[in-house]
Amino acid sequence: MLGYYLDLAVRSLKRSPGLTALMILIVGFGVAASMTSYSVFRAVSGDPIPWKSSRLFVPQIDIWGPRGHADGSSDNDPPDAMDYTDAVALMRDHRGKYQSAMYRVSPSVVPPDPHMHPINVGGHAVYSEFFAMLDVPFQFGGAWGADGDAKHAAAVVINSKLNQKLFGGANSVGKTLNIDGKDYRVVGVLNNWNPKPTFFDVVNTGGFTSGQEDMFLPFTRAIDVGMSNDGNTNCSEVPKGSGFVGLQQSSCVWIAYMVQLEDKAAVSAYKDYLDGYFRDQKASGRFNWALNNRLRDLPAWLESEHVVPSDTKISLLVALGLLVACLVNTAGLLLAKFLRRSSEIGVRRALGAPRMAIYVQFLVEAGMVGLTGGVLGLLLTWVGIHGVNWVLPKEIASLAHVDLSLLALTLVIAVVATMLAGLYPTFRASRVQPALQLKTN
Amino acid sequence: MQIKPILTAMRHHKAGTILIAFQIALTLAIVCNALFIIQQRVTRVMRPSGVEEANLFAIDNQWADSASVQNVGAQIRADLTALRQLGSVQDAYATNSFPLRGWGWDNYVRLRPDQVHRTSDSAIFFTDDHTLATLGVKLIEGRNFTSSEAHDVSIKTLAAWPEIIISKDLAKKTFPDGHAVGKPLYVNSDASPSVVVGVTDTLQSHMTDSDITPFAYDAVLVPGYLLQGMTRYVIRARPGQLQAAMRDAKRALVTQSRMRIIDPKDGVRTFAQVRAKAYERDYGMAMLMGIVSVVLLAITAAGIVGLTSFWVGQRRKQIGIRRALGATRADILSYFLTENAMIGGCGVIVGILLALGINLWMVMRFEMAHLSGLYVLIAAAILLLLGQGAVLAPALRASRVSPVEATRPA
Numbered sequence: 001m002l003g004y005y006l007d008l009a010v011r012s013l014k015r016s017p018g019l020t021a022l023m024i025l026i027v028g029f030g031v032a033a034s035m036t037s038y039s040v041f042r043a044v045s046g047d048p049i050p051w052k053s054s055r056l057f058v059p060q061i062d063i064w065g066p067r068g069h070a071d072g073s074s075d076n077d078p079p080d081a082m083d084y085t086d087a088v089a090l091m092r093d094h095r096g097k098y099q100s101a102m103y104r105v106s107p108s109v110v111p112p113d114p115h116m117h118p119i120n121v122g123g124h125a126v127y128s129e130f131f132a133m134l135d136v137p138f139q140f141g142g143a144w145g146a147d148g149d150a151k152h153a154a155a156v157v158i159n160s161k162l163n164q165k166l167f168g169g170a171n172s173v174g175k176t177l178n179i180d181g182k183d184y185r186v187v188g189v190l191n192n193w194n195p196k197p198t199f200f201d202v203v204n205t206g207g208f209t210s211g212q213e214d215m216f217l218p219f220t221r222a223i224d225v226g227m228s229n230d231g232n233t234n235c236s237e238v239p240k241g242s243g244f245v246g247l248q249q250s251s252c253v254w255i256a257y258m259v260q261l262e263d264k265a266a267v268s269a270y271k272d273y274l275d276g277y278f279r280d281q282k283a284s285g286r287f288n289w290a291l292n293n294r295l296r297d298l299p300a301w302l303e304s305e306h307v308v309p310s311d312t313k314i315s316l317l318v319a320l321g322l323l324v325a326c327l328v329n330t331a332g333l334l335l336a337k338f339l340r341r342s343s344e345i346g347v348r349r350a351l352g353a354p355r356m357a358i359y360v361q362f363l364v365e366a367g368m369v370g371l372t373g374g375v376l377g378l379l380l381t382w383v384g385i386h387g388v389n390w391v392l393p394k395e396i397a398s399l400a401h402v403d404l405s406l407l408a409l410t411l412v413i414a415v416v417a418t419m420l421a422g423l424y425p426t427f428r429a430s431r432v433q434p435a436l437q438l439k440t441n
Numbered sequence: 442m443q444i445k446p447i448l449t450a451m452r453h454h455k456a457g458t459i460l461i462a463f464q465i466a467l468t469l470a471i472v473c474n475a476l477f478i479i480q481q482r483v484t485r486v487m488r489p490s491g492v493e494e495a496n497l498f499a500i501d502n503q504w505a506d507s508a509s510v511q512n513v514g515a516q517i518r519a520d521l522t523a524l525r526q527l528g529s530v531q532d533a534y535a536t537n538s539f540p541l542r543g544w545g546w547d548n549y550v551r552l553r554p555d556q557v558h559r560t561s562d563s564a565i566f567f568t569d570d571h572t573l574a575t576l577g578v579k580l581i582e583g584r585n586f587t588s589s590e591a592h593d594v595s596i597k598t599l600a601a602w603p604e605i606i607i608s609k610d611l612a613k614k615t616f617p618d619g620h621a622v623g624k625p626l627y628v629n630s631d632a633s634p635s636v637v638v639g640v641t642d643t644l645q646s647h648m649t650d651s652d653i654t655p656f657a658y659d660a661v662l663v664p665g666y667l668l669q670g671m672t673r674y675v676i677r678a679r680p681g682q683l684q685a686a687m688r689d690a691k692r693a694l695v696t697q698s699r700m701r702i703i704d705p706k707d708g709v710r711t712f713a714q715v716r717a718k719a720y721e722r723d724y725g726m727a728m729l730m731g732i733v734s735v736v737l738l739a740i741t742a743a744g745i746v747g748l749t750s751f752w753v754g755q756r757r758k759q760i761g762i763r764r765a766l767g768a769t770r771a772d773i774l775s776y777f778l779t780e781n782a783m784i785g786g787c788g789v790i791v792g793i794l795l796a797l798g799i800n801l802w803m804v805m806r807f808e809m810a811h812l813s814g815l816y817v818l819i820a821a822a823i824l825l826l827l828g829q830g831a832v833l834a835p836a837l838r839a840s841r842v843s844p845v846e847a848t849r850p851a
Contacts (some may be wrong), residue, residue, distance in 0.1 A: 022747055026740050030694055033733065085583040108505050108672065108702060120702045181506060228670070237631065243595065300779045310807045311726050316477070318471060325737055329744035332460035336751035391725040428456065 001357075002364065009365035016337065027373025030326025031414045032380030037312075037319035039385055039394065043399035045308045048199040049134065053298040056133070057096075057267065059274055061086055062252055062292035064236040069111075078292055079234065080305065081203045081253035084223075086277075090129060095273045098268070101219055103310065104204040104257050106230035109215075111177040121162060121214035122230070124201060125222035129159070133260045134200060134404070139163075141160025141173035141188035144218060148187075150327055152220040156184040160192045160232035161419055162214040182225055184217060186293050196399055197307050199298060203257040207307035208381035208395045221242050228253050271295050307395070323372050327421040330369070335425040338362055342432045358370040358430040366422025367415055374414025375411035442766040447780045450756075457748055458784055465788025465824055468561055468741045470795035473820035474803070475730035477812050482723040490540045490716070491608075491643035491658075493577025496531075499539060499711040503702040510668050514593035516698060517666045522694045524676060525571070527685035529586060532575040537567045537667045538647045540660075540714075541719040546646035550661065551627040552615060553686040554634075563628070563659040564646035567594065567667045568606075570735050573641065575677045583622040583639030586664040601630035602663045606639040608646075610690040628661055635661075649719045677793040682709065687811075717782035737827060747830035749777065753839040760839055761846025764802060778829060778837035785828040789821045796820070 005111055008325035047053050062078035063086060082090075102124045130136070131143035144155040172186045197207035198312040207212065219228075228244045231254060239250035247254065250421055255355045261267045274293050281287060296304060345358060381402070388397040450643075461630050502520075504513055517535050524533040538545030546565040566572075569591035573580060583606070590604065605628060612621040625634030644660045666672075674694075678686030687709050694701065703709065717724075753760075760773055800812035 019747055026743065027739065029736055033736065108503070111504075118700075118702060120503050120704075212726055230670075263623055310720060311723070314803070314807060315726070315729055318475060318730065321467065321471045322737055325464060325471065326740055328460055328464045328467060328741055332464065332744055332749045335457055335460065337746050340754070341753060354769055391728050393721050393725065424456065 001360075005364040006368070008361060011338075012341070012365060013368065019333060019337055022248045023369050024373045024376055025371060025412055026326045026329050026333075027418055028376030028380055031324040031374060031377030031417070032412055033407065034316075034319040034323040035377065035381040035410045036384030036388065036400075036408075037316045039381070039400040039402070040388060040396065041308075041312050041316045042406075043401070044197070044312050044396055047299065048195045048197060050299070052135065052260075053128045055260055055262060056138060056298040057261055057270070057295050058298070058301045059090065059257060059259060059270075060294040060296075061278060062272065062289070063253075063287070064427055065287060066288035076292060077304070078294060079236075080206070081232070081234065082255045082257050083251050083253050084154070084248040084255060086253075087257055089277070090257065090259075093273070093277075093390070095270055096261050098129040099131060099331075100127040100130035100261040101129065101255050101257050102201055102233035103216075103219070103222075103223060103229045104201060105227050107180040107227055109162075109166070110181075112175070112177075113166075113410070119165070121213045123213055123215035123217070125227065126218045127219050128218050129201075130216065136193050137191040139189045139191040139398055140171045141186070144187050146292055149220055150235045153218055154182065154184045154221055154225050155187045155218060157188040157190060157216045159194070159212070159214050160187060161192045163189045163364055179215070180227060197302065199307075200258055200300060201231070202302065202305045203256050204229075204254075208309075208399075209304070214407055223248070261317070267295070285374070298383040308402065312396070323417070327417050329401065330418060331421040332425060334366055334422050338429040341429075345432045346434040346436070349432065355430045358432075359426055362426040362429050363419055363422060366419050366426065369422075370415040370418025371411070373418060374413045375412040376408050377414050378407060381406070444779070444783075444840060447783065448585045451780070454752065454756070457512055460746060461748055461786035462784050462791065464741055464744055465785055465828065466792035469735050469789055469792030469820050472823070473792075473811065473816045474799055475734045476820060477726045477816045478809075479734075480816065482727040482808065485722045486723050486727075488516055488519065488645075489643060490577055490645040490659075491641075492540050492645070492712070494712040494716065496678045496680055496686075496688075497576070497680065498676055498687050499542075499710055499712070499715060500676065500694065500703060501671060501708050501710075502674060502694065503671050504816055505700040505702055511595060512672055512673065513668055514666055516670055520674065520694055520697050521569075523697050524674060526688055527686065527693055529678055529682040529689050531677045531679050532571050533570045533674055533690075534569050534575050534698045535567075535666055536572070536673050536675060537671075537743055538564065539562075539566065539673065539675050539715075540645040541646060541715050542647040542673075543649055543651060543719055547646070548628055549649065549686065550659070550722045551631075554627050554631040561611055561659045562656045563607075563661045563764070564648065565610055565628075566647075566660055566662050567665050569664060569666070570660045572675075576644075577676055577677070579642045579646055580606075580639050582612075583637070584766070585639060586662075586827070590664040590699070593724065594663075594667050601633040602628065602635045602665070604638045604664065605635045606662040606798075607622075608641050608644040608658055608660040610643070611660065612640045614659065623697075628663075631821050646816075650791050654694065655701075663847065669741045687707065687711070717721065719724050735755050742792075742827050742831040745781070745828055746835060749781065749832050749835040750838075753777070753835045753842075757842055758848050758849070760784070760842040760851075761844055763840060766845040766846035773840040773842070774836050776840055777832055781828050781832040781836075782825065789824060792824070793817055 018326065041219055044207060060080060064079055066401050082101065091101050097328045105125050106120060109121050128143050128146050128149050131218050139160055143157060144153050148155050156179065163169060167175060174191060177184050177186055187427040194213055198205040200210065205282045226244050229259045233247065233252050235250065235252035236280055237251065239246045239252060259270065261270050270381045274295060275291055278291050348358065385402055446483055474717050502508055521533055521535055524530055547562050550561045550563045552560055563599065568586065570586050570588045573585055586606065615621065615626060616624055621637045622638050626637055628635050643658060646656065646660050648657065676686065676690055691703060692708055694703070719783050763773065796817055797812065803809045804811060809823060
C-alpha cells in the first residue's frame with residue numbers, strides 16, 4: 001500500500017510543480033538556517049570533557065569581601081580566580097583526588113636549529129596531576145612525576161604542533177629545549193590536544209581564543225624562574241611589592257584552579273574543607289567578612305563564566321523562529337494543496353477507503369515534501385557551515401563542522417517537522433464529505 | 442464597503458486565514474527584533490574612536506629575551522628614534538595598548554581612596570609626548586606631556602603616577618563642573634593620587650565588549666614606557682604612504698635589533714584591520730540578522746502568493762457570478778486586497794504583542810535594550826506592504842476572471 005501512496009504522492013506533487021518547489025524550498029531554507037545555527041551552538045556549548053565534567057570542580061574563595069564585588073558582578077560572586085597564597089595552600093593540603101593550580105604563560109622558545117628565529121609560544125604552568133585529571137592524550141612520553149613538582153623540575157610537555165615545528169615530529173622525549181633562555185628537558189609530547197573551549201582555564205583565555213596550548217611546564221619551576229603570567233590579573237588593592245614576586249605576595253587573583261572529586265561524599269568533604277580553610281584564615285585576622293565560597297562543577301562553572309557567547313544563543317533562537325515560520329507556511333500551502341483535491345478524496349472515500357487510508361496517503365505526501373526539503377536543507381546546511389566563517393569570528397566559526405549526526409538530524413527534523421505541519425491539513429482532508437463532493441461534480 | 446461579505450467568506454476558510462495571520466505575526470516578531478539588533482550593532486560599529494584612523498598602523502613587537510625585559514627601555518627609545526626618522530613615517534609612539542585593541546590594561550578610577558563603588562573602569566594607555574600627534578587626537582584643556590616625563594615603568598611597580606591626561610568623557614564623569622586640570626584622581630594607588638594635567642578630545646578605550654559600554658570612552662594616558670614582554674608601536678604614515686611605511690617600519694625595527702618577534706601574519710596591522718577585528722562579532726551578527734530577515738520576508742511573501750492563488754482558483758465560479766451581476770474588475774481586485782489587508786492587520790496586531798514579548802524576554806535573559814516603537818512600526822509597515830504586494834498578482838488574475846465562468850461547472 002505504501003508503494004501506491006508514494007506513487008500517488010509523486011503524481012500529486014508533479015501536478016503542481018510550482019507549489020511543490022515552493023514548499024521544498026521553504027522547508028530546505030528553514031531547516032538549513034536552524035541546522036547551521038545549531039552546528040555553531042553545538043560547537044561552542046558542547047561539553048568539552050563529557051565523560052568527566054561532573055567530577056571536575058572549580059573552587060572559589062571570597063578573599064576580597066564586599067569591596068571586591070561591590071559593583072558590576074552579580075549575586076556577590078567571589079573572585080573567579082585565585083591568588084598565589086591560597087592556590088599554593090590548597091595544593092599543599094591536597095584534598096581532592098587530582099588537582100592543579102595553573103596560570104597562562106607566553107614565553108619565547110629558541111629553536112635547536114640555529115637558523116630559525118626565536119618563536120613565541122603559549123601554554124600553561126601546571127602541576128603534574130593536571131594531565132591525569134584531564135585525561136590529556138600523549139603521543140610520546142608522559143607527564144613529569146609528583147616529585148617533579150616537589151623538586152621544581154626543569155621539565156616540559158610540548159604539543160604535537162610545536163614538536164613538529166622544532167623536532168620535525170620525531171620522538172623528542174629526552175631532548176633539551178631552551179625556554180626564556182633556560183634549558184628544559186622534554187618529558188612528553190601531547191597528541192594534538194587543544195580543547196575548545198579552553199575549559200581548564202576560562203579566566204585567562206576567555207574560553208574561545210585562537211591561541212594554542214604549545215607547552216606545559218611545572219608550576220613550581222615557572223614560579224622559581226619568575227616566568228610572569230600572560231593572562232588576566234585582577235586586583236582589589238594595589239600590590240605592596242613590585243614585579244612578579246610582588247604579585248605573588250599580593251591579593252591579586254591570576255591563577256586558575258581545578259580539582260577532581262569522585263563522588264557526593266568527596267564533594268561535600270571538599271566543601272567543608274574549603275569553608276574550614278576560610279574560617280581559619282578569618283580567625284587569623286585575614287578577613288573580616290562572612291563565609292562566601294563556591295564549588296561549582298565544570299558545566300556550572302562554564303555557565304557562570306558566560307563561555308557561550310550570548311550572540312550564539314540569540315542566533316539559534318532566531319533560526320528556530322525561522323524554522324517555525326517556515327513550518328506554519330508549509331502547513332498553509334499543504335492545506336491549500338490537499339483541499340484542492342477534495343473531489344479526488346471524495347471518490348476514494350466513496351469507493352470504500354477508510355479515513356485512516358486518507359490520513360496515511362497525505363502524511364506520506366507531506367513526508368515526501370519533508371524528505372526532499374531535507375535533502376535540499378543538507379546542501380544548504382553544508383553551504384551555511386562553510387559560509388559562517390564569513391560572518392562569525394574565526395575562533396568560533398572554525399569549530400562548526402558537518403558530521404554524520406548533524407546530517408541525520410537535518411533529515412529527521414525536516415521530515416518530522418513537515419509531517420507535523422501536515423497533520424492539520426491531513427485531518428481536514430480526511431474530513432471531506434464524500435457525498436458532497438460527488439454531488440457538486 | 443465589502444467588509445461583511447469578506448468576513449463571511451473568511452469563515453469558510455478559517456484555517457488558511459489563521460495560518461497566514463500567524464505567519465505574518467511570527468515574521469513581524471522576528472523581523473523587528475532582528476532589525477533592532479542590526480540597528481544596535483551598526484550604531485556600535487559607527488561610533489567614532491576619536492582617532493584619525495587613516496594612515497595609522499600598529500606593530501606588535503615581542504621581546505625575544507623575555508627574561509631581560511627590565512632592560513628594554515633603551516631599546517624602545519632607540520626604536521622610536523629610528524621609526525620617527527623614516528621618510529614615510531610622520532610620527533610614532535610606544536605603548537601597551539591603544540583604542541579598539543580589545544585587550545589591555547584597565548583600572549578602576551576613584552575620586553576618593555576609600556570609595557567603594559567605582560566611578561569608572563578606564564583604559565590605561567602608556568604614552569609619551571608624541572602620542573596625541575600620532576593618534577591625531579586634540580588636547581582640549583591643559584597641556585601635553587613633555588619628553589622628560591616619559592620614564593621607564595617596570596611591570597607591576599605601581600607607585601602612583603604623578604601626572605596623567607584623561608579623555609573628555611572621563612573628565613565629564615569625574616569632574617562634572619568642567620574643571621579637571623589640576624585635580625587629583627586615584628587611578629593606580631590608594632595612597633596618593635595622580636594629578637590631571639590635560640584633557641583630550643573624544644578618545645575610545647581598548648575595550649569593545651558591550652557590557653562595558655558605559656566606560657567605552659574612558660581613558661587615562663600615563664607618561665612612560667611600560668617594560669613588559671610585548672611593546673606595541675603605533676605609527677602614523679605620511680599621507681598616502683601607508684604601505685611603504687608599514688614595510689619600512691618593520692625593516693627598521695629588525696635592523697635595530699633582531700631579538701624581537703613580530704608575527705609575520707598579524708604582527709603589523711593597519712588601523713582599519715584593528716577596527717574590523719574589534720567589531721567582527723557585531724558585523725557578523727548584523728549580517729546574520731539581515732540574512733534571516735530577508736529569507737523570512739521572502740518565505741512569507743511566497744506563502745501569501747501560494748495560498749491566495751489557491752483561494753482565487755477555488756472561487757473562480759463565485760467571482761464569475763459577481764462579475765456577471767455587475768461587479769467591476771476593480772471591485773474584484775479591491776476585494777482581495779482588502780481581504781489581505783484585514784488578515785495582515787490581525788497578524789500585525791498579534792505580531793506586535795509577540796515582538797514585545799520576545800524583546801522583554803531577551804532583555805531579561807541577555808541584557809538587551811528595550812525595543813523602540815519605531816522598529817515595530819517599520820516592521821509592521823513592511824509586512825503590510827509585503828502582503829499587499831504578494832497578493833497583487835493572484836488578485837489581478839482574479840479580476841481577469843470572465844463573467845462566463847459563472848455558467849461553467851466548477
